[in-house]
Amino acid sequence: TTDSGVGSTPAAEAVAQRLRAAGFPEADIQVIGPSARKKNVVARLHGSGKAKPILIFGHLDVVEAPKEDWSPDLDPFKFVERDGYFYGRGTQDMKGAAAIVVTNFIRWKQEGWVPARDLVLALTADEELYGDEDGVDWLLKNHRDLIDAEYSLNSDGGDFQTRDRKPYSIAVAAGEKKETILQLVTHNRGGHGSQPRKDNAIYQLNAALDRIAKLRFPVVLNDVTRAQFDALSALESGQVAADMKAVSRDPPDAAAVERLSEDPYYNALLRTTCVATMLEAGHGPSALPQRAKAVINCRIAPGHTSAEMLQTLRETIADDGVEIAWQFNEPSDPPASPLRPEVFAAVRKATDRMWQGVVLMPGMETGMTDARFLRAAGIPSYGVSGTFLEQGDGRAHGKDERIRVSDFYAGVEFYDRFMKALAGG
Template identity: 30%
Template sequence: MDAAATQQTEPVTPPEAVTEGADREVVDLCSKLIRFDTSNYGNGKSNGEREATEYVAGLLDEVGIESTLVESEKGRTSLVADWAPEGVDTSLPPLMVHGHLDVVPAQAEDWQVDPFAGEIRDGCVWGRGAVDMKDFDAMVLSVVRARVRAGRAPRRPVKLVFTADEEAGGDLGAFFLINQHRDLVAGCSEAIGEVGGFSLTIRDDLRLYVVQTAEKGMAWLNLIADGTAGHGSMRNDDNAVTELAAAVARIGAYEWPYRITSAQQAFLDAVSEALGVELSTDDVEETLARLGSISRMVGATMANSANPTMLQAGYKHNVIPGQATAAIDGRTVPGGQQEFLDTITELIGDKVRYEFAVNKPAIETEFSGALVEAMQTCLVAEDPGARAVPYLMSGGTDAKAWDRLGTRCFGFAPLKLPADLDFVGMFHGVDERVPTDSLEFGARVLDRFLQQA
């Protein structure tokens, strides 16, 4: 028997243990959540978060779960609810189940459908947030409501958290909660949330379900070059634009060395075993391309990265400005921030300096323990070809906030996906959609998970 087969353990939970109706509402709820235009434009500007949060609070209230709504600014609303009905093991610390209700903006003219209509077409729910992340929000609500109605408590207390502002870094959502309302969210030993738990088809009898155990840090930098202002017709050896442009070019051209973290190595080992090939850093990205669009995400986690994204200088053709600025989107692997900053300092030179716009270090936890075992068991119960594997995500989530509470964070929003669906490309993409049967699968897995976690 090969190693992959040994991972496919017999499910502990019998089939009848799935709560009746756990997946009944999930498609409808996902569609309705998408109809709330909760576009987050950054810089404190957002739509509809209050209305969407009140809708979620109403759904929980219908089944007797009381919510606390907190606003960081007018309309920027987050929700926390404690679910610990009779029958839970109160000796265990709560499990946090979290999702965000904001989405990135969408330009309707680019889409085949209205991005905020929640249309169900061709076996999918379409719309902004279908993947990121109103699909998981709907799974959570469907499962919780079904379990309450059936009188089936989770194994341990659950803290339900729905946040604002995740798409702009979470300062007005998750970070506001931990800074201003820590008592509402503290005490959870573990958490599950977005960008993990979805399948990658290797062959008909083997799907890797990637569980996020780590995510890169955000080191967004402002580069600043100071020079001598003057007339555009004169020679100027202290031109801020020239110095800044040279620094930006060096950063953009720099090839960051591979830094393979434990989560990344575990993922690469699983892929190597599943594909029956040896992976080395010389050909790893070419091999990963066989997995489809996730190869872009995984490739971005092989090393630190820094991409110039904005430039600003001057106000008139014939005036040399005294200052020029640039924005750098820096992402750091766990343990790699100091190397990143040292390299940036070397690349920008003596005449350019940097300031942090955002500094949120990478996070990482081990892919081990009872919670991980429950993930594997529950996936196999619904998909005998499932194998859970860890991975490092290139982006960021609210987990960066919960990590500061000492909470172990996992990305586990389970979805069994069609092999040909460009799922990763759906994140912030045009024509974002999620298959309805994937949503129903995810609800059933999550229902089992809450029984065992």
Template identity: 30%
Template sequence: MADTESPQHTLTPTIAADEVVRFCSELIRFESVNTGDPDTIGDGEAQAARYIKEKLEEVGYETIYIESTPGRGNVVCRLEGADRVRGSLLIHGHVDVVPAQAEEWTVDPFSGAVQDGFVWGRGAVDMKDMVAMTLAMAREYKSNGIVPPRDIIFAFVADEEAGGTWGAQWLVEFYPELFADATEAISEVGGFSITLDDARRAYLVAAAEKGVAWAHLKATGRAGHGSMINDDNAVTRIADAVSRLGSHQFPLTMTATVRSFLDKMTELTGMVFPEDDLAGSIAKIGPVSRIVNATLRNTATPTMLKAGYKANVIPSSAEATVDCRVLPGSEEHFREQIAEIVGDGIEITWTWQPPLEVPFSGPLVEAMKAALTAEDPDSIAVPYMLSGGTDNKAFARLGIAGYGFSPLKLPADLDFSSLFHGVDERVPVESLVFGTRVLDRLLRNC
């Protein structure tokens, strides 16, 4: 039967708390690198997914393992809850990681080294930590016959780092029945702590995400010899367009979630955030300000250029890619703004995932708060907007309200936000154990 005790009751040490560090380390050893280029992606995602499948089946789960394309593995299973009529809770995580240059690291980025109180390696925070916590809790519940209040769907997917085409997006398109009864979801980049003072920590829960909009620009012109004057140069045209976009500052836009975050920080710290110096005042919050400041306005960041094939040949075309991040509520006119900024003569095609914003209220949010408080009595849960994107965008297509909640109690001096895709990515061992215990409390009362 479902756990009916108060979320404040004392939990005894669990197998999950013992397993989570080992799982995180072992998952990191799978080089599930997603370069975004199918020709350079191996079968690391499939290896990691099969590892998860085996660990789940060891304790009695019936799993569904699907390769969307060779080497891109996805695993889904379900834990039945006490109330089969209620909508299910989806917990999802991705097994792919971005590349790492070993010569830049203190340790081998795929060693999964456990040293100095951390688990080190590519994916330690993005997001094999949460995958390990989820896997450990799934095994704990199945092994001990613990029945949560409602069904829990566990999904471990490929390709999040390149937009989810072969992972969450693919599953939503071709296997939506696996998630048909899910109403809410939790996943990455939320639930981590920032230190307010010696006694208190705020845990930032992602209740919104900027949209991901990659603008692919193409300019055409007249090919010719590089020594001759050419007033129809595609390289010049694309360079001018990219320069205009890269230097453009979009207007300040205060969304409901960002306003709620700032209001809560004022309540907790006494800090004020005047609109004539928002960036400067937000910087006082600490390293997480890099994320928060990026959620104050739309952005368009040039990231790729492609043109030419010989130094003395003017090519007939030139291309660029611009990574645009779009606030909730502004997507309707954003494409028109981009077209106006780049000007005539530029062809634009889009890769588009819309922004998300969900209410920071309701039983699941209250269960998150209670689970955090039970493990950290001085904790305060605060909603915030993620400047990037997660697979919650894919599952939103099925009407699933997704939150960023991968709980970690972090040292005050750890620059956590810099570790995402960064050198020497690592997660504290104590944070993994803490997060596992918080997830336990959440699942018993979700």
């Protein structure tokens, strides 16, 4: 289901067929989309009450995976069970989680479970593409009635981790950073390489990049990240634990911020970040460059806007000869979702019935998911994947992507317990 492959439609139709076989009537299943290749599947399990539905969503598409990039005995697009793992592109991101949710919708229908309100399932196209106009965004703009909800659960979000194969932490994603991409371009009259001058498009661009490399955006914390740092302190010890406690306070301790900022992950939780990711310059090895271009990837923390970030970059670069233009920027700057007590209580209840000693916390995604469209549309979103991954074994988008078989089946059981605790009936 890559963009260059068959698209999402075959997977959407396969899910719809499984739901029909489980007893869902045709009227409660929709396979719709803007094109023949990019369709979404939406299904509804009717509840007994009149409260607005809970939407459970995820995506069907996966990123590309050249076979030569994987181990010789693995094909990224052939699903394999080996040595206690499921291998294949999408096992982590996110066909494993999608299968967990679909399995439970089938289970609930066959059991005859009637929740206290409608539950809506939406598995969509093109989450892995910039812009994502064919999936959640398209449904909101064209068929909002099908997926409108009091709040939503993102099966592509959150962080469920094991250490030494034992579940030890769950972060329910209540916010995420917004991704933007900018181009920096410098121009010069150029000339012959045998007569270099001080003015040079590459040197001018390099000076701008050096200033960006030294830039540290101000700390932007919210209820989600403060609670996350406070909970993370229980998983650490010594100075790191003390620093996490100190930054969870308002205002955060400056020395603690400085120390935690040395860790790339904690730094990403603390503030907006910008980093150079691509370079292109010159038109010949013996010619002075007439043009140099860099691509800058920025991740904007909730509470900080694209406009504020851009103004900071302009002031930091301080050179009108460096052109700055958006390559990708969505108009909204979605806030973090409010910390909904019943969601966390249901996760806690399901977790405690299956495991002991798991630390539960709110979390902020440093990456970007389709939850941004729902939050921008006024539908709060909470990332609860149910899929535990071993710490340090994150392989989403990478080589030999896999999930442990036992963790997959535990995820199926967890989601059943979680939703029955949350949606009653």
